[in-house]
Amino acid sequence: MADSFAGTGALVRLALRRDRLLLTLWILGFAGMAGFSAAATVGLYPDEGSRVQAAEIVNATGALVALYGPVYDPTSVGALSLFKLTAFGAAITAVLFVFVVIRHTRAEEEAGRLELLGAGRLGRLAALSAALIVAFGASLVLGVASAGSLIAAGLPVAGSFAFGLGWAFTGIAFASLAGVTAQVTTGARAGRSLALIAVAVAYALRAVGDVASGGGNWLSWLSPIGWMQQVRAYAGDRWWVLLLPTAMAAVCVPVAMVLRSRRDLGAGLLTDRAGPSQGKLSSVSGLAWRLQRTVLISWAVGFAAFGFLLGSISDSVTGFLDSPQAAEYLQKLGGTDALADAFLAAELAIMGVLVAAYGIEAASRLHGEEEDGHAEVLLATSVSRGRWAASHLVIALMGVAGVLFVGGLAVGLGAWVATGDAGQVGALAVAALSKVPAAWVLTGLLFLLFGWLPRAVPVIWGVFAVAVVVGEFGPLWDAPQWVMNLSPFVHSPGLPAPNASLVGLVPLTLTAVVLLGLGFVGWRRRDLTTP
Numbered sequence: 001m002a003d004s005f006a007g008t009g010a011l012v013r014l015a016l017r018r019d020r021l022l023l024t025l026w027i028l029g030f031a032g033m034a035g036f037s038a039a040a041t042v043g044l045y046p047d048e049g050s051r052v053q054a055a056e057i058v059n060a061t062g063a064l065v066a067l068y069g070p071v072y073d074p075t076s077v078g079a080l081s082l083f084k085l086t087a088f089g090a091a092i093t094a095v096l097f098v099f100v101v102i103r104h105t106r107a108e109e110e111a112g113r114l115e116l117l118g119a120g121r122l123g124r125l126a127a128l129s130a131a132l133i134v135a136f137g138a139s140l141v142l143g144v145a146s147a148g149s150l151i152a153a154g155l156p157v158a159g160s161f162a163f164g165l166g167w168a169f170t171g172i173a174f175a176s177l178a179g180v181t182a183q184v185t186t187g188a189r190a191g192r193s194l195a196l197i198a199v200a201v202a203y204a205l206r207a208v209g210d211v212a213s214g215g216g217n218w219l220s221w222l223s224p225i226g227w228m229q230q231v232r233a234y235a236g237d238r239w240w241v242l243l244l245p246t247a248m249a250a251v252c253v254p255v256a257m258v259l260r261s262r263r264d265l266g267a268g269l270l271t272d273r274a275g276p277s278q279g280k281l282s283s284v285s286g287l288a289w290r291l292q293r294t295v296l297i298s299w300a301v302g303f304a305a306f307g308f309l310l311g312s313i314s315d316s317v318t319g320f321l322d323s324p325q326a327a328e329y330l331q332k333l334g335g336t337d338a339l340a341d342a343f344l345a346a347e348l349a350i351m352g353v354l355v356a357a358y359g360i361e362a363a364s365r366l367h368g369e370e371e372d373g374h375a376e377v378l379l380a381t382s383v384s385r386g387r388w389a390a391s392h393l394v395i396a397l398m399g400v401a402g403v404l405f406v407g408g409l410a411v412g413l414g415a416w417v418a419t420g421d422a423g424q425v426g427a428l429a430v431a432a433l434s435k436v437p438a439a440w441v442l443t444g445l446l447f448l449l450f451g452w453l454p455r456a457v458p459v460i461w462g463v464f465a466v467a468v469v470v471g472e473f474g475p476l477w478d479a480p481q482w483v484m485n486l487s488p489f490v491h492s493p494g495l496p497a498p499n500a501s502l503v504g505l506v507p508l509t510l511t512a513v514v515l516l517g518l519g520f521v522g523w524r525r526r527d528l529t530t531p
Helices: 008-018 020-044 048-059 062-068 077-081 083-104 106-111 113-118 126-152 157-184 188-212 224-230 239-262 284-311 324-332 339-363 365-371 374-379 385-419 424-433 436-452 459-477 505-525
Strands: none
Touching: 008 020, 008 126, 020 077, 020 083, 020 126, 020 157, 020 459, 048 062, 048 077, 062 083, 062 188, 062 339, 077 083, 077 157, 083 106, 083 126, 083 157, 083 188, 083 224, 083 459, 106 113, 106 188, 126 157, 126 239, 157 188, 157 224, 157 239, 188 224, 188 284, 188 339, 224 239, 284 339, 284 365, 284 385, 339 365, 339 385, 339 424, 339 436, 339 459, 365 374, 365 385, 365 436, 374 385, 385 424, 385 436, 385 505, 436 459, 436 505
């Protein structure tokens, strides 16, 4: 049995060396984001009366509760300061460690590097063990660093550690789940997609549960992201809730180990079907579709379920809040005067952010195909560089629009079931499409990097994270407008609100076109990278 783990230490050191910059920046970013949010809110609401009033507004606003969760203790400056970061930050933490685990397991296996290392004295379980050790350790460091940042901002020590460890154990839970999905699928993209869909479902379950009951009903308790909220940092500090993500990891890790020990290198529980006896692919576009269709369909199905679930709770949103204090606070949080429209717009905004991740993932197939040497084989034929790149870009760009359209229809259908208003179905599908240009900008930026600096392609995920954080928390932090304007998500219209401005669609679309054009110029000029 010990031989199965041979070489784990060496792989841990290798993973830390490869991710030293990535993990350091993420940990510092999370800690800084938490501390800055706390310091900003302390200054904004210095006395208990103002905090209670703000917390009551949040708890009475279904849109805010669905997006971020309730404030469990209206008198607590910590609970108010971090209510936007509790579930949202836990979801980002989950995504981060999903990527870390898949990167050092299935992605290495898919690239053939594990097979090369396995020719030496490397145990069957070494790569998975090393990935989990790195993810678990980084999660705990992130939690402790965030707690330290919150303490430095003046928040209580116990609550700060409860909050930080809530993030940490959420990361551990989803890292463990990613270890399982890495064994189930035969490709890194499919493994990531399964794990990311699980994160989205967990967030949706938490949203439905929180709207149905201010303290969270049984649906919230089914969600690992809901567990983070139920720790109730600064509002009772329920440490025992951390046993739930620990139990999830205790189940997922052995399952992942068993699956890895019983499968062959390159295989998965969901095996690829045998192809036809005679080939039917006659173009690079057909090949690109064959390579990308499973992931695209998975995203569409996930968005359909996610959208219908969120749309079905639209009837639970409370009525308008007409007090000046409510309007002022909602404006600080990015809300609108029409609460029902704000709720639906917020749901579509979440989808717009998520689908941008799909666009990046789909377009990054270009980089993967080049690294694996497949592009060189195709380009040795009569296939031009432009045709090959366009075959994947078209799927990425049209896939973004298609997935968002499906999600918007699902939100409309859910709202129709909940409210009986069938007119929302088409309107929400069109409103969802208004989020497409922002996602296209990030897809175009990835292609720009691919065309000119292919080794820098992974940087796009850092850009994506910064764009999300700036767009989400810039107003709360009173960030300069020019800083917030750097995020493409800020320029997406807040449809279906009747007063939403559509002027941002044109510059976003033009920016995406320019980035794609520059990417094509670079791609035509540079040499292929060697696999």
